[in-house]
């Protein structure tokens with residue numbers, strides 16, 4: 001870690017001097033589902049953009065070797081000097097790997113294909129599950145560039161990368177695609193969350209489930225929404241993300257859909273989701289304070 005400015009500083013403060021400002025860690029949400037193609041990356045990019053548009057400072061961490069979140073936010077491969085691979089192997093700090101995006105307040109720690117080999121390299125180490133948590137511990141320093149939210153885009157697998165995300169997160173956000181097999185795999189995901197809670201991260205919660213790619217013309221979509229709401233109750237966000245071609249076009253321009261077409265139904269839905277998440281966050285912090 002290259003960030004030495006705030007280690008040990010607190011004890012060194014003279015008792016008469018100004019009190020050091022408490023460093024507020026970011027809220028860390030892991031966007032996870034071991035199924036591919038359910039909308040994890042799309043949600044990381046567009047929820048991140050929507051939260052940034054509301055004025056929150058947001059860091060997207062790309063933990064998928066495919067690097068779709070990085071590409072979708074317009075980061076060229078050649079500009080990825082440091083990546084999340086370097087962060088998880090402790091070669092670089094998270095700040096060193098963080099790049100600005102074209103969206104004000106929105107930053108990304110990009111990934112590269114190197115990440116696919118991480119498990120072989122660190123799988124035998126004692127702190128293998130805590131690499132991301134350790135890196136995140138130093139990301140905020142009490143200054144103006146502190147992050148309010150960190151969104152971790154997980155790979156489509158329950159591997160060591162996803163475990164690192166879950167061990168570092170305050171809560172999990174699960175995208176579920178409105179299709180016939182939506183609930184298949186959810187119980188395995190929830191079981192993994194339980195195991196991580198027991199063994200690695202006692203405070204981990206499920207923030208919510210977001211239904212994606214809803215197609216109003218398809219009766220099945222409506223049935224899936226009803227089934228998931230019955231099964232998961234209030235854990236399911238009110239906001240449902242519609243299937244919208246603008247959402248799928250935007251990444252090829254290296255833009256979030258909110259930048260590509262602010263008025264389309266997909267952009268509006270992600271803005272509503274951001275509002276809902278901030279409301280849930282307020283309720284959670286009020287609960288914790290009371």
Ligand SMILES: Nc1ncnc2c1ncn2[C@@H]1O[C@H](COP(=O)(O)OP(=O)(O)O)[C@@H](O)[C@H]1O
Nearest residue numbers: 036037038039040041042213242243244247248
């Ligand atoms: N709301 C949506 N409407 C239309 N296409 C979508 C929507 N959400 C995601 N997609 C598309 O579906 C595919 C899978 O989404 P992605 O976010 O990459 O899933 P994951 O990260 O879970 O693998 C991508 O091509 C993406 O553009």
Ligand SMILES: [Mg+2]
Nearest residue numbers: 040041064068
């Ligand atoms: Mg993805």
